[in-house]
Amino acid sequence: MAEPTADGRFGAFGGCYVPEALIPACRTLEQEFRTAWADPAFRGELARTLKLYAGRPTPVTPATRLSAELGVNLLLKREDLAHTGSHKINNVLGQGLLARRMGRTRLLAETGAGQHGVATATVGALLGLDVTVFMGAKDVERQELNVFRMELLGATVVPVTTGGQTLADATSEAFRHWVGQSETAHYCIGSTMGPHPYPWMVREFQRVIGEEARGQCAELLPAGVPDVVVACVGGGSNAAGTFAGFVDTSAQLVGVEAAGGAAIGSGSPGILHGFDSYLLQDDDGQVLEAHSVSAGLDYPGVGPEHSHLADSGRARYVSATDDEVLHALRKLAQTEGILAALESCHALAWVLRAAGTSELPSGSTVLLTLSGRGDKDAAQVRELLK
Amino acid sequence: MTRTATGDRPQLEAHLRERRSQKRKLLVPFVTAGVSADWLDLVVALVEAGADAIEIGLPFSDPMLEGVTIQQASQRALERGMTTTRALHAIAELELDVPLIAMTYSNLIKRHGYEDFCRRLSESGVSGLIPVDTPLDEAGPLIKAARTNHIETVLVAAPSTPDDRLKQIAEVGSGFVYASTVMGTTGERTSLGQQAADLAGRVRACTDRPVLLGFGISGPETAVEAARHADGVVMGAALMRRVLEGQTVDEVTGLARQVREALEAV
Numbered sequence: 001m002a003e004p005t006a007d008g009r010f011g012a013f014g015g016c017y018v019p020e021a022l023i024p025a026c027r028t029l030e031q032e033f034r035t036a037w038a039d040p041a042f043r044g045e046l047a048r049t050l051k052l053y054a055g056r057p058t059p060v061t062p063a064t065r066l067s068a069e070l071g072v073n074l075l076l077k078r079e080d081l082a083h084t085g086s087h088k089i090n091n092v093l094g095q096g097l098l099a100r101r102m103g104r105t106r107l108l109a110e111t112g113a114g115q116h117g118v119a120t121a122t123v124g125a126l127l128g129l130d131v132t133v134f135m136g137a138k139d140v141e142r143q144e145l146n147v148f149r150m151e152l153l154g155a156t157v158v159p160v161t162t163g164g165q166t167l168a169d170a171t172s173e174a175f176r177h178w179v180g181q182s183e184t185a186h187y188c189i190g191s192t193m194g195p196h197p198y199p200w201m202v203r204e205f206q207r208v209i210g211e212e213a214r215g216q217c218a219e220l221l222p223a224g225v226p227d228v229v230v231a232c233v234g235g236g237s238n239a240a241g242t243f244a245g246f247v248d249t250s251a252q253l254v255g256v257e258a259a260g261g262a263a264i265g266s267g268s269p270g271i272l273h274g275f276d277s278y279l280l281q282d283d284d285g286q287v288l289e290a291h292s293v294s295a296g297l298d299y300p301g302v303g304p305e306h307s308h309l310a311d312s313g314r315a316r317y318v319s320a321t322d323d324e325v326l327h328a329l330r331k332l333a334q335t336e337g338i339l340a341a342l343e344s345c346h347a348l349a350w351v352l353r354a355a356g357t358s359e360l361p362s363g364s365t366v367l368l369t370l371s372g373r374g375d376k377d378a379a380q381v382r383e384l385l386k
Numbered sequence: 387m388t389r390t391a392t393g394d395r396p397q398l399e400a401h402l403r404e405r406r407s408q409k410r411k412l413l414v415p416f417v418t419a420g421v422s423a424d425w426l427d428l429v430v431a432l433v434e435a436g437a438d439a440i441e442i443g444l445p446f447s448d449p450m451l452e453g454v455t456i457q458q459a460s461q462r463a464l465e466r467g468m469t470t471t472r473a474l475h476a477i478a479e480l481e482l483d484v485p486l487i488a489m490t491y492s493n494l495i496k497r498h499g500y501e502d503f504c505r506r507l508s509e510s511g512v513s514g515l516i517p518v519d520t521p522l523d524e525a526g527p528l529i530k531a532a533r534t535n536h537i538e539t540v541l542v543a544a545p546s547t548p549d550d551r552l553k554q555i556a557e558v559g560s561g562f563v564y565a566s567t568v569m570g571t572t573g574e575r576t577s578l579g580q581q582a583a584d585l586a587g588r589v590r591a592c593t594d595r596p597v598l599l600g601f602g603i604s605g606p607e608t609a610v611e612a613a614r615h616a617d618g619v620v621m622g623a624a625l626m627r628r629v630l631e632g633q634t635v636d637e638v639t640g641l642a643r644q645v646r647e648a649l650e651a652v
Contacts, residue, residue: 007523017492017519019451020555021544021569162457168448175450180570182546271492271519272448284469285497286447 001203001244001305008196008275011311013304016195018175018274025182030197032102037204042101049093050208053126054083056090058209060216060367066335070355071362075220077213077369079238080340086372087209087238088119092188094205096123099186106130106185110174112139112167112234113296113343114146115372116190121155131155132185134174136166139295146376164289167234167299171273191235192303195274199303203240210245213367221365228360230254231369232346233317234261234296236303238371243315251367253315255306256346258325261290263302264310264317270301277304293322293384294342296372320349326384328352329374341372342381398439398485398514398538398561402596402617405438411649412618413609414598415625415642416489418443418459419476420468422629426476431639432625433482436646441516441620442477444470444490451518453573455623458630470494470503474510487514487540487561495520500531508535514561516540522555529558540564543589545581556593563589565616567601573623575602578611586615605641606648613652621645 008014016026036042050056058081063074079087092109099107107129111117117133124131133150137159140147147157163169178187192199192206218224229246231239233255243253257265263278270279272287280288280300290300309315320328325342328349333339340348347368354360374381402412415432417425419442429440445460445468452460470490477486488507495503495517507515515537520528522541532539541559543552544566556563567582568575582599589597599612600620612619621642628638 015524016521017524018521019519019544020521020542021546021566023521023523023544023551024546024548162461163447172448172450176453176571179451180568182569269496271496273450274519276496279493281493281497283497284471285494286464287493 001247004196004200010305011308013275013277013307014196014199015276016274017271017276018195019179021179022182026195026197033098033197033201036098036101042097046094046097049097050090054089054093055081056208057212058082060213060220062220063336066332069335070352072355072360073365074351075217075226075367077209077242077367079209079369079371080338080344080373084119084122085375086115086119086341087206087241088116088190089122090208090241091190091202091205091237092116092119092123095186095188096127096129099129099188100127102186104184104186106132106181107188108174108178108185109133109188109190110167110170111135111190112170112298113294114139114143114150114376115296117150117155117157118146120188121150121153124155125153132177133157134160134170136164136170137161138165139167142295142380143376145379166289166295168287175273191237192240192305193235193273193275193301199275199305202237203244203305206237206241207244209238209241209369210243213242214245217367223365225249225251226365226367228252228254228364228366230256230347230350230366232256232297232343232371233302233306234299234343236306238369240303240305242369243309247314253309254350255315255317256350257317257319258290258292258294258297258346259319259321260292261297261299262319263300264307265319272301275304277307278302293325294346296341296343297346318350320346324349324353326381329381338370339374340370341374342377344371395482395511395513396485398487399595401485402438402562406596406617411613411652412438412596412598413642413646413649414439414441414618414620416441416443416620416622418445418456418463418626419473420445420463420466421459421626424635426480428629428635428638429480430482431635432642433484435639435642437484437642438618439485439487441487441489441622442473444473444488444494446491446494449491451571453571453623455627455630456572459626462630470498474506477512478510485513486511487516488512489516489518492517492520495528500528504531504535504537507537512537514538514540516542516564518542522551522558525558542566543585545569545585549588549592552589553592556589556595562596562598563593564620565589565597565599567599567612570601572601574604574627575608576604578602578608582612583615606644609645610648610652613649
């Protein structure tokens with residue numbers, strides 16, 4: 001997965017559709033990221049922090065009992081074991097170190113499930129940066145425990161009461177605050193979305209997932225490379241990071257969207273939050289609310305590079321329903337002793353559905369990125385299973 | 387058959403330049419299409435109160451640059467069933483002697499197609515377009531489609547915009563240069579900072595197109611303050627807040643009339 005064009009495009013998608021006031025901030029960020037990413041000192045500090053603080057590399061675990069049941073060889077890339085419980089920390093450590101290098105004193109973040117908010121609050125505490133997290137009021141309610149965690153970590157959580165009160169609204173609100181504070185605050189976007197350079201920068205910070213997994217698969221699999229690489233897709237950062245490690249191999253790349261938030265599966269090209277990509281919208285161009293059991297995938301758009309990977313045919317995108325996801329969550333818990341996040345269970349739901357069919361024939365090897373742990377979802381799942 | 391006045395409406399920049407040449411400070415009120423049942427009456431009344439052009443907000447579900455008032459106005463308009471098509475049909479019926487400018491977000495424009503969207507604006511008698519989240523760098527294809535359809539594309543300048551870029555904005559855009567008083571979202575403010583005066587001065591130094599200051603113009607005082615540095619003002623949230631509070635067309639227009647009077651003294 002290469003660098004976007006100079007105007008921030010992956011094929012027909014991406015770009016930088018922001019109010020004029022934010023253009024200098026986006027330009028500066030692009031230059032600063034480019035310089036930092038080419039600077040061995042920055043790369044070294046990030047690698048060291050990922051290792052000594054975030055616990056990388058995360059392991060790849062063979063899902064032995066579940067594999068036997070499904071007739072495929074399933075490997076799990078364990079981002080749930082990274083500090084704060086999801087892959088979000090990879091990106092936030094990168095952006096946090098970059099923000100500090102740029103002399104910014106505050107981090108702004110949007111969050112859906114709360115995982116990115118928790119990761120940002122954590123890195124803010126680690127680096128001594130003030131953190132303000134915008135979160136839809138509906139998500140504040142659904143993810144009460146994560147709100148408390150963010151506050152314990154010293155962050156301010158601002159509930160957003162406009163629109164559908166979920167991730168899309170939190171994102172709009174974070175942008176509004178950034179316009180007023182772009183000289184002191186860095187907007188730490190949580191996924192491969194937003195205006196250029198964010199989709200590219202966040203994918204580069206998440207590339208570590210795919211690169212580690214590539215090496216681990218080489219050790220674990222006779223063929224060296226799995227037949228299929230699968231990850232869940234909301235904005236798409238864990239999938240982008242995973243795919244980046246395998247895009248130049250023979251592996252099939254599969255992204256799994258939430259059925260109620262399938263931008264690629266049921267949307268059309270549109271512009272939201274600074275970028276052009278597939279988007280759930282009506283005939284007039286009004287953005288439709290996504291509906292998913294998983295707050296982290298409750299987003300009407302998808303990162304622009306995924307739209308490009310879909311259009312170019314290099315990756316394919318499928319979806320999983322809420323019911324399939326809950327079934328998958330329980331299955332993994334009871335066969336492997338791993339309680340995975342609802343988001344990650346979308347990827348697993350597809351594996352359960354596809355195993356033994358022509359989509360995923362018996363005997364296939366599959367690498368699945370388990371993007372986060374499910375502790376945050378326990379209360380909600382208890383309600384849903386009642 | 388109803389006669390529409392769309393053919394009679396003046397082109398935007400020519401009209402603003404003419405008014406300016408009469409030593410008049412320009413007033414451009416903003417109305418969210420569909421914010422209330424009588425929003426079209428409000429548009430007409432604002433013209434009678436001395437507006438030099440009217441900015442019509444085509445409501446979008448996710449307005450990234452708006453403060454809470456215009457967000458609420460947009461949301462209310464959408465709840466009342468407003469769409470781009472309905473708004474354009476409605477304004478095509480108005481008989482006005484000042485230009486209309488549509489303000490909206492990229493996605494609505496892209497959804498209808500640049501060419502189609504601009505043609506429909508033109509057919510409805512709109513002469514200007516402010517695509518608030520389409521910056522200079524992304525505006526090329528839209529400006530081309532707008533030109534073909536005799537629509538002038540107004541670009542926004544911000545306090546953070548460097549001089550060389552201001553020059554490009556003034557050159558590539560047309561109608562007027564929309565200078566934002568603050569680094570922030572739309573909404574009322576009690577006074578304008580030095581940023582507003584500085585930006586207006588910098589824009590004027592690189593173009594003779596009309597320069598209007600917008601964001602934070604809440605009444606006669608802020609309007610006068612802004613008009614000392616620019617050719618006029620855009621006023622939105624102050625009017626829409628009054629509409630949202632349930633004030634009548636006369637009451638809302640009263641504010642515009644006060645601002646018009648105050649501007650006469652500048």
